[in-house]
Amino acid sequence: MDAMTVFASTAAAPWASDWAWFRTLHAWMPEPFFQTSGFLAFCVSVLGIYWLIPRRRNNLRVAWLVFASVQFYAAWNAGLAFLVTATTVIDFLLARLMDRLTQRRLRQLVLFASIAMNLGILAYFKYRGFFLNELHELLHRAGVPPGYDKLDLASLLVPFGISFYTFEAISYAVDVYRRTIPAERRLDRFLLFILFFPHLVAGPIVRGGDFLRQARRVKRWNWLRVQIGLQYFALGLFKKLAIADRMAVFSDPVFANPDGFSSNACWLAVLAYSLRIYCDFSGYSDMAVGVAHLFGFKLARNFDMPYSAVNVSEFWRRWHISLSTWLRDYVFIPLGGSRGSEFATCRNLLIVMAVGGLWHGAQWTYLVWGLWHGLLLVAHRQFRSMITSLPVVDAILQTWLGTVMRILITFIAVSLGWVMFRPDWPLATAMLAKMFHIGGVGLPLMPHHRSLWWTVVFVIAVHALMRLWATRRTGESLPGAVVGVAIAILVCVAHLFAPITNSPFIYFTF
Amino acid sequence: MTLTITAVLKQLPLLRRWRRPAPPRRVVRAKRMVIGFFGTLLAINLVMSIGMDTWARRLRDAEYFEHERRAIARHAIARGSQRESVVVFGSSRIAMGIRPLAVETDSDPVIANMGLIGSGGMLQSLAFDRLMQSGLRPDRVVIEFWPPMNNRVFRYSEIYRTDPHRLLPTDEAWIRDLMPNPEETFRLMREIRRTPIWCDRLRLMSHVLPSWLPFEKRFDVYWTPLDVAGWLPGQVVVDDSRRAEAIAGSEKEFRPNLAQFEMEPKAIVGMMRIINRCRAEGIAIEVIWMPEGSHLRSFYTEAVRQECERLMHCLGVPVIDARTWLPDTAFADDFHLTQSGASAFTRQFLDHIAK
Numbered sequence: 001m002d003a004m005t006v007f008a009s010t011a012a013a014p015w016a017s018d019w020a021w022f023r024t025l026h027a028w029m030p031e032p033f034f035q036t037s038g039f040l041a042f043c044v045s046v047l048g049i050y051w052l053i054p055r056r057r058n059n060l061r062v063a064w065l066v067f068a069s070v071q072f073y074a075a076w077n078a079g080l081a082f083l084v085t086a087t088t089v090i091d092f093l094l095a096r097l098m099d100r101l102t103q104r105r106l107r108q109l110v111l112f113a114s115i116a117m118n119l120g121i122l123a124y125f126k127y128r129g130f131f132l133n134e135l136h137e138l139l140h141r142a143g144v145p146p147g148y149d150k151l152d153l154a155s156l157l158v159p160f161g162i163s164f165y166t167f168e169a170i171s172y173a174v175d176v177y178r179r180t181i182p183a184e185r186r187l188d189r190f191l192l193f194i195l196f197f198p199h200l201v202a203g204p205i206v207r208g209g210d211f212l213r214q215a216r217r218v219k220r221w222n223w224l225r226v227q228i229g230l231q232y233f234a235l236g237l238f239k240k241l242a243i244a245d246r247m248a249v250f251s252d253p254v255f256a257n258p259d260g261f262s263s264n265a266c267w268l269a270v271l272a273y274s275l276r277i278y279c280d281f282s283g284y285s286d287m288a289v290g291v292a293h294l295f296g297f298k299l300a301r302n303f304d305m306p307y308s309a310v311n312v313s314e315f316w317r318r319w320h321i322s323l324s325t326w327l328r329d330y331v332f333i334p335l336g337g338s339r340g341s342e343f344a345t346c347r348n349l350l351i352v353m354a355v356g357g358l359w360h361g362a363q364w365t366y367l368v369w370g371l372w373h374g375l376l377l378v379a380h381r382q383f384r385s386m387i388t389s390l391p392v393v394d395a396i397l398q399t400w401l402g403t404v405m406r407i408l409i410t411f412i413a414v415s416l417g418w419v420m421f422r423p424d425w426p427l428a429t430a431m432l433a434k435m436f437h438i439g440g441v442g443l444p445l446m447p448h449h450r451s452l453w454w455t456v457v458f459v460i461a462v463h464a465l466m467r468l469w470a471t472r473r474t475g476e477s478l479p480g481a482v483v484g485v486a487i488a489i490l491v492c493v494a495h496l497f498a499p500i501t502n503s504p505f506i507y508f509t510f
Numbered sequence: 511m512t513l514t515i516t517a518v519l520k521q522l523p524l525l526r527r528w529r530r531p532a533p534p535r536r537v538v539r540a541k542r543m544v545i546g547f548f549g550t551l552l553a554i555n556l557v558m559s560i561g562m563d564t565w566a567r568r569l570r571d572a573e574y575f576e577h578e579r580r581a582i583a584r585h586a587i588a589r590g591s592q593r594e595s596v597v598v599f600g601s602s603r604i605a606m607g608i609r610p611l612a613v614e615t616d617s618d619p620v621i622a623n624m625g626l627i628g629s630g631g632m633l634q635s636l637a638f639d640r641l642m643q644s645g646l647r648p649d650r651v652v653i654e655f656w657p658p659m660n661n662r663v664f665r666y667s668e669i670y671r672t673d674p675h676r677l678l679p680t681d682e683a684w685i686r687d688l689m690p691n692p693e694e695t696f697r698l699m700r701e702i703r704r705t706p707i708w709c710d711r712l713r714l715m716s717h718v719l720p721s722w723l724p725f726e727k728r729f730d731v732y733w734t735p736l737d738v739a740g741w742l743p744g745q746v747v748v749d750d751s752r753r754a755e756a757i758a759g760s761e762k763e764f765r766p767n768l769a770q771f772e773m774e775p776k777a778i779v780g781m782m783r784i785i786n787r788c789r790a791e792g793i794a795i796e797v798i799w800m801p802e803g804s805h806l807r808s809f810y811t812e813a814v815r816q817e818c819e820r821l822m823h824c825l826g827v828p829v830i831d832a833r834t835w836l837p838d839t840a841f842a843d844d845f846h847l848t849q850s851g852a853s854a855f856t857r858q859f860l861d862h863i864a865k
Binding site: 192223224226230234249332392402450451479480482483484485487489491492495496497498499500 | 536537538539540542544545546547548549550551556577594643705708711712714715718719721722724727
């Protein structure tokens with residue numbers, strides 16, 4: 001958190017951060033986190049003015065949201081807010097140009113320019129340090145003087161959400177190139193598509209076709225949308241404060257020093273981290289979807305109880321849905337998808353998951369994490385084709401016991417992958433070594449880890465209920481006021497259970 | 511006729527709303543949900559905010575109010591048995607050091623222990639004010655004088671540690687007199703009361719689910735172990751290695767701080783407030799310097815020791831100088847007494863005040 005504040009104050013564009021207005025904004029909302037009182041005040045102010053603008057002035061509403069979104073980002077770092085806005089304007093112009101051109105070669109050239117600009121900026125901010133350091137290491141080992149010093153990765157400024165809006169801009173350019181959607185004619189709407197503050201810094205990754213249609217539509221105040229928005233926001237807040245932040249208390253000390261803890265503690269820490277990362281990211285996504293609903297926008301659902309998946313393939317249909325569908329549509333299918341030979345399909349899966357891993361960060365650990373999931377997908381594919389010739393085994397796996405077992409195996413496989421989902425290779429390997437060193441000595445988990453078990457039981461119970469659709473039926477039959485009271489109590493419980501320190505959202509750094 | 515009047519009324523502009531079609535059930539339900547949500551959120555925070563300052567003050571400062579409850583009960587015993595009622599204010603050293611139930615006889619004064627963790631002259635004054643507000647009038651009050659807690663250059667000095675979360679609106683006079691920045695304190699108190707569920711979550715969780723909190727964030731450890739006289743049990747026995755470790759820790763903390771002692775003026779003001787009020791109400795008052803281990807005593811430079819003694823005597827009330835009453839084996843860490851140390855000290859203390 002402190003590091004982020006330091007980043008913000010040492011902005012790449014000091015001329016922007018020196019303005020008193022942005023300094024005031026920064027003091028008010030130092031980080032773009034949804035669970036802070038600064039964001040709450042910001043959101044209520046923006047919402048109030050948004051709905052006060054008459055609906056016949058829809059363009060004014062859109063302009064207001066664009067202005068507010070830029071302020072939201074500028075509150076953290078004004079210089080980077082200008083950079084994101086500028087690249088978005090260039091993307092808009094390139095897409096317009098591409099739409100007008102008829103020659104395929106020229107359209108390809110413009111598409112290439114758009115993708116190169118977006119990936120170039122992404123590479124500069126996110127991958128520069130990693131590649132330069134790796135090159136430094138390589139040259140050093142080869143006995144060639146590198147001619148530059150290694151970069152301190154922790155001190156490099158990475159714009160919040162750069163991977164998210166880069167993928168949004170690329171998907172838009174590709175869609176316009178493919179003529180799946182026409183290029184947007186109004187700059188303000190396109191700016192809103194990329195900069196809309198609920199999804200700006202950590203997704204969900206929205207598609208131009210979905211969002212721009214909504215931006216054009218005139219919106220009326222709708223109590224149903226407000227209800228849904230509040231429900232999503234409250235649920236997200238609960239996941240973040242009551243589960244993710246609480247689990248961080250157990251997982252972080254162990255991941256930071258696995259050698260100091262016993263094997264059991266390491267396994268428990270991985271369990272806690274699995275819950276943490278899910279509730280942290282899906283909590284953020286729920287809050288983003290909720291806030292967007294309050295403005296009359298519907299964002300894509302990003303999670304669908306991924307830990308209840310019975311295999312890894314299903315897990316990826318339920319986890320970070322906006323990323324997995326993006327990778328499917330813009331990487332896997334262009335590579336040939338599953339239409340080719342078995343070998344080609346498996347190769348494509350590995351490539352897609354490696355790209356997905358690198359999307360999260362420029363570290364070997366993320367690449368290994370992606371490849372691990374790629375291997376799991378390949379293994380599942382082979383297992384599935386094998387099981388078709390064994391109907392008895394297949395029938396056993398379809399029973400409730402078999403289903404529970406498959407869920408458990410999938411969860412363990414995914415959780416092992418989370419050990420790699422950290423930017424520190426030596427610590428990740430130390431953690432794995434300690435986990436599989438049975439009876440490894442060290443500190444047990446903290447004495448107050450009872451809450452960990454209760455949280456696990458709670459999450460399993462909620463998953464089981466949701467899978468049986470019991471909650472939906474009950475929720476729909478309850479009177480509105482009762483649901484409102486229940487959600488308010490949920491918010492209060494989330495506040496009570498929150499640990500003393502607020503952890504930043506994990507996916508903000510991606 | 512009635513139907514005709516209704517039909518006419520419905521034509522009036524103000525009543526045209528009657529003619530609007532009823533909103534679908536789902537919209538009505540959504541509206542009720544939103545109102546229910548914000549209403550409940552507001553109500554919970556409002557009730558907690560008001561409640562924690564009135565009928566549920568224990569939630570705000572359980573440590574004090576648990577001591578107060580015990581002090582009132584002890585006072586009633588004293589009145590019922592025609593014995594002297596004594597209330598001792600002070601820090602954790604008092605809380606762990608005064609153990610009347612283990613040693614008192616039917617003829618001894620009835621002591622109530624009002625030792626609050628981290629308390630120096632300021633917090634003792636707060637506890638005293640609140641006790642007076644409760645209507646309790648003891649026969650004798652003993653306050654603690656312990657330099658480290660009142661040393662303004664010491665990081666554990668209460669001037670840096672007084673938590674605005676435990677303060678009540680009824681403490682206004684105390685805040686104005688003793689808090690370093692009263693307006694800032696009032697601002698913080700207002701802020702805390704706007705969202706008590708969030709701001710006071712550690713205090714509330716300490717009541718509801720203390721085992722879910724990390725040990726260092728738990729407040730319940732200050733009041734759940736108290737006995738009926740307000741004594742906070744310290745360690746039972748301490749082996750030599752642990753004592754050596756504790757002494758090394760206290761040397762690191764106290765030696766540099768006691769070498770540059772500077773009395774916090776607010777602590778003196780706090781103690782003088784108690785003394786003046788006791789004199790005005792006709793309550794006997796004494797000051798005690800609790801027992802210290804030989805190592806801790808050696809940390810005071812001669813100049814600092816003389817200055818502290820001078821300040822203590824300047825308060826103008828009888829002084830109980832108990833610094834050397836106990837051997838080093840009675841301490842867990844050179845300044846907190848073990849359980850047996852507390853019993854031994856309390857017996858000597860009772861004998862002393864009986865004189």
